[in-house]
Amino acid sequence: LRKRTKTAKISIEGMTCNSCVQTIEHQIGSYTGVESINVSLDNKEATVDYNPELITLDSIKDAIEDMGFDAAINHPSL
Amino acid sequence: MTTHEYKVEMTCSGCSGAVTRILTKKLTEPGSSFDVDLENKKVTITSELPADTLTEMLKKCGKEVSYIGVK
Numbered sequence: 550l551r552k553r554t555k556t557a558k559i560s561i562e563g564m565t566c567n568s569c570v571q572t573i574e575h576q577i578g579s580y581t582g583v584e585s586i587n588v589s590l591d592n593k594e595a596t597v598d599y600n601p602e603l604i605t606l607d608s609i610k611d612a613i614e615d616m617g618f619d620a621a622i623n624h625p626s627l
Numbered sequence: 628m629t630t631h632e633y634k635v636e637m638t639c640s641g642c643s644g645a646v647t648r649i650l651t652k653k654l655t656e657p658g659s660s661f662d663v664d665l666e667n668k669k670v671t672i673t674s675e676l677p678a679d680t681l682t683e684m685l686k687k688c689g690k691e692v693s694y695i696g697v698k
Contacts, residue, residue, distance in 0.1 A: 617645025
């Protein structure tokens with residue numbers, strides 16, 4: 550079984566409370582190709598499970614920026 | 628230029644900061660201006676753009692937006 554889901558971390562600046570977190574989780578989680586998203590207010594970071602055949606990491610990042618937050622992709626250091 | 632008033636469900640400075648950032652980025656026509664009032668959950672925008680376009684702009688932040696009317 551080939552697993553298509555990829556996991557990525559995106560750092561997000563500008564969140565101050567849980568309502569920010571929930572808004573992002575709700576909005577981004579509704580996109581096709583995003584399987585799950587978990588936003589941590591403490592780490593200023595979102596952990597996203599996504600299907601790269603349906604959505605790119607860049608468009609997820611752009612979507613967060615469109616919501617008015619600064620987002621940056623955390624490239625895993627291999 | 629028309630001044631429009633909107634009610635936006637903002638709960639914290641992060642929410643109003645997000646709205647401010649969106650408007651700073653998208654509201655680029657000369658002479659336009661805006662004001663974000665977190666306490667009264669109100670956003671006032673002076674622009675030549677139609678009210679619907681501004682509503683869509685505000686909705687991008689994922690919060691509930693309702694149009695109050697022209698000031």
